[in-house]
Amino acid sequence: MKSVKINASRSYEVLIDKGLLTRAGALMSALLPAPRTIMVVSDDTVFSLWGEKLTASLKEAGYTVKEFVIPHGEQSKTPETLFALWNALAAEGLTRTDCLAALGGGVVGDIVGFAAATYLRGIPFLQFPTTLLAMVDSSVGGKTAVDLPAGKNLVGAFHQPVGVFCDTDALSTLPSEIFADGCAEVIKYGYISDPTLLKMLEKDFSADPDEVIARCVADKRDVVEADERDTGVRQLLNLGHTAGHAVEHCSNFNISHGSAVAIGMMLMTRAATNSGICDPAVLPHMEKLLTAYHLPTACPYSAKELTAVAMGDKKRNGKRITLVLPRALGESILYPIDANELEAFFAKGLEA
Ligand SMILES: NC(=O)c1ccc[n+]([C@@H]2O[C@H](COP(=O)([O-])OP(=O)(O)OC[C@H]3O[C@@H](n4cnc5c(N)ncnc54)[C@H](O)[C@@H]3O)[C@@H](O)[C@H]2O)c1
Ligand SMILES: [Zn+2]
Numbered sequence: 104m105k106s107v108k109i110n111a112s113r114s115y116e117v118l119i120d121k122g123l124l125t126r127a128g129a130l131m132s133a134l135l136p137a138p139r140t141i142m143v144v145s146d147d148t149v150f151s152l153w154g155e156k157l158t159a160s161l162k163e164a165g166y167t168v169k170e171f172v173i174p175h176g177e178q179s180k181t182p183e184t185l186f187a188l189w190n191a192l193a194a195e196g197l198t199r200t201d202c203l204a205a206l207g208g209g210v211v212g213d214i215v216g217f218a219a220a221t222y223l224r225g226i227p228f229l230q231f232p233t234t235l236l237a238m239v240d241s242s243v244g245g246k247t248a249v250d251l252p253a254g255k256n257l258v259g260a261f262h263q264p265v266g267v268f269c270d271t272d273a274l275s276t277l278p279s280e281i282f283a284d285g286c287a288e289v290i291k292y293g294y295i296s297d298p299t300l301l302k303m304l305e306k307d308f309s310a311d312p313d314e315v316i317a318r319c320v321a322d323k324r325d326v327v328e329a330d331e332r333d334t335g336v337r338q339l340l341n342l343g344h345t346a347g348h349a350v351e352h353c354s355n356f357n358i359s360h361g362s363a364v365a366i367g368m369m370l371m372t373r374a375a376t377n378s379g380i381c382d383p384a385v386l387p388h389m390e391k392l393l394t395a396y397h398l399p400t401a402c403p404y405s406a407k408e409l410t411a412v413a414m415g416d417k418k419r420n421g422k423r424i425t426l427v428l429p430r431a432l433g434e435s436i437l438y439p440i441d442a443n444e445l446e447a448f449f450a451k452g453l454e455a
Contacts, residue, residue: 105317109324111245111331113263117320119238119313123270124156124206124231128164134266135227137165140197144188144215145206146175149233152276157206157231169195173211180210180250182258188218202227202265208234208281209241213259216247220262227265233273235285235312236361239292239319242267244327261332269320271313279397282309284361286396287343289315291368292322294389295339298433304392342427342435343368345413346402346449352412353404365398368429374452375428380438382431389429406449413449414442 104120123130131141141161145154150172158168171191173179192203205215205228212230219228230242248259274282289308293301300318308315323340330337347367350358358366372389375381390400402409422442429435440448 105313107317107320107324109243109263110328111263112261113245113265115264115266117243117267117269117317119269119271119317119320121270121272121313123268124153124273125160125270127157127231127268128160128162128166130266130268131161131166131229132164134229135202138167140167140169140195140201141204141229142169142171142192142195142197142201143204143206144171144173144211144218146173146179146208146211148175149207149211149273153206153233153270153273157204161204169197173214175207175210177210177250177255180214180248180255182249182251184214185218185249188214189222192218192222197222197226199223199226202229204229204231205242206231206233208232208237212237212242213246213248213256216245216262216264217249217259219264220247220260225262228262230264230267232267232269234277235274235282235316236288237285238269238271238316239285240288240323242269243320243323245331246333269316271316274309274312280359283397284359287361287364287368287393287398289319290389290392290396290398291340291342291364292319293392293433294368294372294385294429295322295342295427295435296325296433297322301388301392301433304396307395336437338425338437339427339435342429343371345424345426346370346409346452349409349413350402350404353408358399362399365393365400366402369393369400370402370449370452371426372429372452373454374448375430375438377451377454378448380436381429385429385432388432402453406446406453409449410446413445 205212232242245263248256251257343364347364350363
């Protein structure tokens with residue numbers, strides 16, 4: 104079993120191993136001993152595949168288990184779902200000594216985290232991430248949120264879990280394109296700060312992912328511990344995301360998040376290379392690695408289209424934007440520019 108300790112405003116461990124869902128009851132007992140009630144929240148797809156394993160283990164350890172299942176997909180990450188969950192918690196009479204457990208990907212984790220941050224002004228919650236993205240990214244770091252019609256993650260809170268259990272067996276049922284989406288975030292950590300991870304990724308890690316997941320969690324921990332509330336170095340985690348979000352929007356969300364981040368990383372790396380900021384060895388290395396993990400690298404949109412959605416109707420004058428740019432293999436930097444320069448910068452990322 105691999106374990107990564109996170110020392111944020113609350114300290115907790117991320118455990119990574121096969122079979123953790125089956126052992127959840129025993130693992131939980133060390134953190135929040137029974138008797139108490141655990142509301143297990145999941146989406147319909149994940150719950151039908153993995154719900155029974157988790158709930159059976161918790162019941163066996165003496166917990167009272169309640170279930171709340173939402174339809175799968177980003178369209179569930181709304182204030183309406185949150186409202187229904189709050190009401191379910193109240194109807195079941197959960198108190199501040201009880202807890203919530205998120206079984207699923209980032210959508211379930213983000214809603215459950217926000218419900219736990221707000222119900223009774225904050226109750227404990229646990230993460231049982233079941234996508235690669237949730238294991239390496241969303242379940243760690245304490246950001247929770249729901250979406251509004253005006254945009255993603257517009258309402259939320261910082262609330263750290265009491266424990267994160269990554270059962271890598273769960274990845275066996277994950278569709279390959281959703282696994283590939285998570286690979287984009289894994290690869291991202293390598294180019295932000297981790298040349299050793301880049302070396303590890305040269306060999307396909309999908310059959311035995313525990314070590315790579317632990318490495319990514321430790322990488323995320325390092326930035327979260329340095330900047331929990333995201334006002335400085337935590338922005339490094341946005342490598343590929345400024346352009347990537349623009350790509351997602353331009354495609355009307357037909358290009359998945361991971362694919363868009365892969366395209367965004369390539370674009371920013373090419374722009375940084377053409378501007379003399381980045382070592383020319385990085386771009387071909389990145390293209391090869393992303394392609395090996397079945398991720399796209401070419402951007403189908405123009406700099407003008409990307410800038411229009413990246414800036415929305417925000418006023419550009421005087422506004423600064425912090426870009427994340429690779430500088431060398433396994434090293435990225437924060438690079439503030441004037442918003443007026445963004446289109447020209449994107450254009451450099453689309454040159455040959
Ligand atoms: N809080 C953070 O720091 C943070 C960071 C990154 C992303 N996020 C959020 O995470 C969300 C994306 O997370 P995601 O990619 O995990 O999406 P997701 O939760 O929608 O999961 C993707 C799909 O995979 C299915 N699935 C999940 N686990 C499965 C399994 N083991 N077997 C079969 N199917 C399975 C789900 O039912 C869903 O349809 C976004 O809402 C994003 O905003 C949050
Ligand atoms: Zn991302």
